[in-house]
Amino acid sequence: MSHKEINRKERVVLICPGRGTYNQAEWGYLKRYHTDKAELLEAFDTFREGAGQPGLQALDSELPFQLKLHSRGDHASALIYACAYADALSIDPERYEVVAVTGNSLGWYITLAAAGSLPPMIALELINTMGQLMQEALIGGQLIYPCSDEQWVPQPELRASLLALATEQGAELSIDLGGMLVFGGQADALQRLSDKLPPRDPFPMKLHNHAAFHTSLQQPVLEKARNTLAHLAFNPPSIPMIDGRGKIWTSWSSDPQLLWDYTLGHQLVKPYDFARAIQVAVKEFAPDKLVLLGPGSTLGGSIAQSLIQAGAYNLTSKADFIARQQSDPVLLSMGIEEQRQRLLPPE
Template sequence: MTRAFIFPGQGSQAVGMGLALSESFGAARLVFEEVDEALKQKLSKLIFEGPESDLTLTENAQPALMAVSIAALRVLESEGGWRLADKASYVAGHSLGEYSALAAAGALDLSDAARLLKLRGQAMQKAVPVGEGAMAALLGPDLEQVQKIAKQAADDTKLICGVANDNSPGQVVVSGAKAAVERAIAIAAEQGVKRSVMLPVSAPFHCALMQPAADAMEEALAKAAIRQPAVPVVANVTAQPTSDAATIAKLLVSQVTATVRWRESILTMKSLGVAKTYELGAGKVLAGLVKRIDKEIEASSVGAPADVETALKALS
């Protein structure tokens, strides 16, 4: 069976995530210790104990989620006696999860991934003053309809509004200036969209307003050591697999302002033979999206000791 390991993005964080893994497995503890050392910050204490308000800050949530994902992977590898490339043919991650995927596949060192995500979180937060940007999930319409809604909202307000995430059929997220996003919700309602939800985020991710953050990441990634991954990564920006280090760096820069093409990424992996996905890290958001995108793909999540046991049996 062809498998993919996938890695969650922001919004999946919760105080206490990864704690049971850390208490049960030395391989997980080593990951949290290395991330703490890389950031010169006791991030693990924040992950395990909170407060939630600090963990939710973008600059903390991004490296924290990556740490939990890699902890889950390292536990599977150490307990199973194998490496990722022995069991998975592709990796992919949602937004910041793409960095987790690259660290999992050996394209980035764990410490470098943590530092890059800390910087990415800080740069994204600084790009737009709090309160000026917004994001909203439009539930029901397809990508093409939401693209038209976002364009009309941008034209009406002369402000930025675009598609940030194409998550699954019927779940598309828009991002941009607050007034433009509010206009998009109004247009959606006029067109019969039954539900739109403003998201509790501190900045409008994955839209043109994030260009200052993209510039900061371009500078940082130019100095980063990126290697060929052990298996191809299916990139958010293209929804296609790549193994070229220079291309990976360029796509990570583009990713800051571009649409996360998650629905297409899953369909691409299916077309390449993937029949089972394992979501490694906090929460079960991606497993839920996979099931909505294509019911034929098996999806499971690994974030707690009990999940490890189940996954190891399935992967043996």
């Protein structure tokens, strides 16, 4: 083996988390892992305090965790962004080469920062504004239900029947998570859908403090966002990005105006296909590993199921994935201590 092969960097795709990933267990994440990023976090807090909001460091370590407080869109979104972006900055650049960035829902906004399309403070403005607009409107809600079997093997007929049932009850597909579907709609539509779905513990599960993201119900939020953030200037990314349709944006092929239009248009009112984003990432960039940024690691199952759907890394079931994770992990989550340590520079 040559010296060059021994020192080859591992190619990784970063995956940015969505809402619902900062919970009781994640309280203190910034204080635990990112005290070395004081300047960045102080700048974030100055911005937040200027908007009359509690600082992120205070929410993370001074204000005791309360679901009602910490899961609010105007707090949770910025907290998750700070954790994920700081995690991205922590990865050892001597051992890992980031070849693409993608994310789920809110994770698209974080992707814009992690891939260099928006400077970190501008990304915070976008995320904070969208969190406020969503929280103020809080239109509808979300419900999640599996469309794979217990071994995470895809069930296409079940998936088709779930989509048809949702339409019948007046709900819409919000996010495709691979082995699970997230539906959005008004409370009455989601209740009708929930009543029709066969119980499969703990599903159907309603998501707390979530609006009907990525559905037509968000049209009023879209219009407000486009007016409020008309000044936002995007740049072509320095690292390729994969959006919620599976479209790739590169440094040489990205029109900043189209980026603005997608971010404050399509992705607000149309379904977000996270599974497709993961599958495109694997097929087009052939990473050695996928890295899920913190806080938390709840997207791990969805990522695994998206890989199984595509037959990526020769995975065909949950058992395959677990075995692979134990021998040569294809997914490293920064919210899991042991896996996190593999991604950091040596001390």
